Amino acid sequence: LTERFETPAAHQGQFDWSPYTIALGGCTVKVIVFCLILAFSRRKFYWPALDETQSSVFAAVEAALQHFGGSPKELLVDNARVFVDNANRVHFQWNRHFLELCGHYSIKPVACQPYRARTKGKVERPFYYLEQQFIKGDGWESFDSFARALAAFIADDLDQRVHATTRERPIDRFKSEQPLLTPLPARPFVGTNEEMRKVSWDCLISFGGSRYSVPWEYAAKHVWVRPSQGIGLVVRSQKGTEIARHWITAQKGMTVIDPAHY
Numbered sequence: 001l002t003e004r005f006e007t008p009a010a011h012q013g014q015f016d017w018s019p020y021t022i023a024l025g026g027c028t029v030k031v032i033v034f035c036l037i038l039a040f041s042r043r044k045f046y047w048p049a050l051d052e053t054q055s056s057v058f059a060a061v062e063a064a065l066q067h068f069g070g071s072p073k074e075l076l077v078d079n080a081r082v083f084v085d086n087a088n089r090v091h092f093q094w095n096r097h098f099l100e101l102c103g104h105y106s107i108k109p110v111a112c113q114p115y116r117a118r119t120k121g122k123v124e125r126p127f128y129y130l131e132q133q134f135i136k137g138d139g140w141e142s143f144d145s146f147a148r149a150l151a152a153f154i155a156d157d158l159d160q161r162v163h164a165t166t167r168e169r170p171i172d173r174f175k176s177e178q179p180l181l182t183p184l185p186a187r188p189f190v191g192t193n194e195e196m197r198k199v200s201w202d203c204l205i206s207f208g209g210s211r212y213s214v215p216w217e218y219a220a221k222h223v224w225v226r227p228s229q230g231i232g233l234v235v236r237s238q239k240g241t242e243i244a245r246h247w248i249t250a251q252k253g254m255t256v257i258d259p260a261h262y
Contacts, residue, residue, distance in 0.1 A: 006039075006040070007039040007040055008040060009040040009041070009176055009177040009180050010038075010040065010070070010072055010073060010177050010178075010180035010181045010182075011039065011040065011072060011073050011074065012038075012039040012040075012072055012073065012074050012075070012076055012110075013036050013037065013038055013039065013064075013071075013072035013074070013075050013076070013107075014036070014037050014039055014075075014076045014077075015034070015035070015036045015037075015060075015061060015064075015075055015076070015077050016034075016035055016077075016078065016127075017032050017033060017034040017035065017052060017057075017060070018032070018033055018035075018127045018130075018131075019031070019032055019033075019052075020032075020033060020131065020135050022135060022138075022139065022140070022146065023138075023139030023140070024139070024140055024141070024142060024143055024146060025140075025141055025142055026139075029050070029143075030050075031048050031049070031050060031143075031146070032048065032049045032050070032051065032052045032056070032230075033046050033047070033048050033127075033130065033150070034046065034047045034048075034049065034056075034057065034060035034061075034064075035047075035126060035127065035130075036060070036061065036064035036065075036075075037126060038068065038072060038174070038177060039072075039076075040173070040177050041166075041170050041173040041174040041176075041177045042163045042165075042166060042170045042173065043068070043158075043159065043170040043171065043173070043174045043177075044126055044154065044158050044170070045063070045064040045067045045068065045154065046130065046150050046153075046154060047059070047060040047063045047064065047229075048143070048146060048147050048150055048229065049228075049229035049230045049231075050143065050229060050230030050231050051229075051230035052082075053082075053227070053230070054082040054095075054097065054098075055226050055227050055228065056227075056228070056229055056230055057080075057082045058097075058098075058101055058189065058191075059226070059228045059229060059234075061075075061101065062101075062188060062189060065105060065184060066184070068174075068178065068181060069178060069181065069184070070178065070181025070182055070183055070184060071105045071106060071107050071181055071182040071184065072107065072181060072182075073107070073108060073182065074107060074108040074109070074110050075102065075107045075108070075109055075110065076110045076111075076112055077109065077110070077111060077112070078111070078112055079111055079112070081095070082095060082098065083095055083098045083109070083111070084098075084111060087111070092111070094109060094111075097191050100189070100191045101189050101191060104185060104189040104191075105182070105184065105185065105189070106182045107182075126158075130153075133153075133157065134149075134150070134153050134157075143229075143231055147229075158170065159171040187239065187240035187241075188236070188240050188242070189240075190224055190236060190240050194224045194225070194226055195207075195224070195225050195226070196222050196223070196224055196225075197222070197223055197224075197225050198220070198221070198222050198223075199214055199218045199219055199220060199221055199222070199223055200219070200220075201219050201220055202219070203215070203216050203218070203219050203261055203262065204255065204257075205223065205225065205235065207225055207227075207233055207248075208248060208252065209252030209253060210248075210249050210251075210252055210253060210254040210255065210256060211254075211255045211256070212233060212235070212244070212246045212255075212256045212257075213244065213246075213255075213256065213257040213258050213261040213262070214235050214243055214244045214261055215243055215244065215260075215261045216261060216262055218237065218243060221237075221238075222238060223235050223236060223237060223238065223243065224236040224237075224238070224240075227248065228245075231247060231248055232245060232246065232247055232248060233245070233246045233247075233248050244258065244261065246258070
């Protein structure tokens with residue numbers, strides 16, 4: 001038997017992801033779609049990536065929190081390696097980097113019971129609706145156009161659709177939940193597993209066998225880099241401020257330059 005329960009406003013978010021095979025620019029591509037749903041309002045946020053590395057998972061969580069403008073008190077996740085080092089109930093151990101992320105946003109992590117996906121049923125079901133109403137039978141010119149269309153689907157469909165259980169639109173129910181969310185910190189998360197690079201005198205950093213530009217005032221300084229969505233590269237100053245963003249080149253040995261950096 002499964003007993004349905006409802007959580008108070010701003011108390012819990014549920015996070016998960018699902019792989020899909022879609023058409024991008026006429027080619028078949030595997031994408032990962034992450035989802036964070038606020039359990040009370042049922043408001044959802046989807047975030048696409050080309051991989052499911054810890055960097056992409058963390059970027060998805062942060063993007064969702066920015067979208068909602070605050071953090072729920074706890075985040076329910078499964079026992080994936082990006083979250084949990086040891087899922088044994090007796091010797092359970094969270095991943096240290098995930099704890100750093102949760103600490104930065106004042107979130108209590110909660111792991112669902114192994115092999116009981118229904119524990120986070122609120123986030124499991126939306127993937128079926130996403131597949132049937134958005135992904136199935138469609139195609140996009142590029143990953144960027146797919147991401148934009150997904151954002152529009154959230155705003156125009158998911159936020160506006162009356163939920164079968166609450167009998168309210170998520171965007172309306174969210175109005176009473178948003179003020180109760182924990183305010184976000186002034187700076188984004190930069191964990192101990194972030195990679196640091198020294199900027200060359202010609203304002204370039206090395207990553208993945210290629211070089212990428214950063215603003216001229218960071219020449220000869222150290223910066224943080226983090227791959228994003230399996231396709232992008234985010235560069236931050238030591239204070240955590242984003243200073244550059246690039247698409248990762250598929251060919252090694254390239255130099256990717258943004259003229260505005262000079």
